[in-house]
Amino acid sequence: MSVSSAGLRARKRQDTHARLEEAAVALVLRDGLEQTTIQAICERADVSPRTFFNYFDCKDSAILGMQQPALLDEHAQEFLRDVVHADAITAVLALLQSMFDLRSARPQIREDRLELIRRHPQLLVNQLAKVTQAHGQVAQAVQVLLRRDPRFAGHSDADLADLAEFTLGSCVVALRIATREVVAAPDDLDSDHIQQRAHWLVQQLVKEIDA
Template structure:
């Protein structure tokens, strides 16, 4: 099946996004976060500060190639489609769908790993986005959580939902440690395997 052609305006937008991200990440690796100011990044990319902020909310987002997470209609529909079954697995996948929106196609996972290893302070911005992603997932989870939880044997109420969210986040970190590309690949077997490993580990220790 042929892919729908990307409109020229959208291609230009993606190209500009990728250019600013590439310049910002390269500048930080070369000169460090302090010297890589918004002004320096914009100048090196050949754009104005106003254009910079049209694409990135913060300098850290430009460096890391990240954006605020969002909740898509498809992700919500997929979560709701399985209501009454496998609340744990569905929550992990909903969290994964939301987290993936933080990283546009032009974002480089390899470069991001290099940056956060060299400059751990950049992880603060990542943590802020992950917290926002958890809040989005919680908003969907709480809609019918008590009914699903009761059927699955989970504790009902907000504390039960929070515990499930924390467990889902741990599964994704575990999957990432096994394969850094796994969370960003659609239909990753590593993610599903990680869910099963945690499911069995929890059941075996009860």
């Protein structure tokens, strides 16, 4: 079962996907976020502008290599079904990192993406915001996770739903800030560092509340 046995169609799809990602990253790095049009990306990737939207739902998704929203839902349910973590925060942070994994791409693309995040923090804000919006399916997966925790046994479904959404939202914010911070210091790029920093942020929040 070598890679080439995956079928011609599937390989072409992967290839086009990769070319679009590469083109998006390279052009935005060279010309800037606003200056790069989808049309330009398509020319470089040698596909029709219309085809672009068969692979990504918007420009930002191509730049950061995010999957389509619908796929995020499935991924979330699958991920949280099995994994057992120390606490819900850790589990959700891990989920988010697995959705939006800066390590997954080829080294060159990865380095370029980090630079793009440095130059355009807005990218991270916009893309991570999508996780929150994604039909609430992700939040629902978190709710299932919380229900397994005996400390939340007494809560109503409505309370648990709100709390799940809030947990997800807060983790998104923490991960965004932590990523930006850690990315700014190139030597420290490490998913564990990002996670630690995000976790630290949540812990500090505790201190603000009961004064």
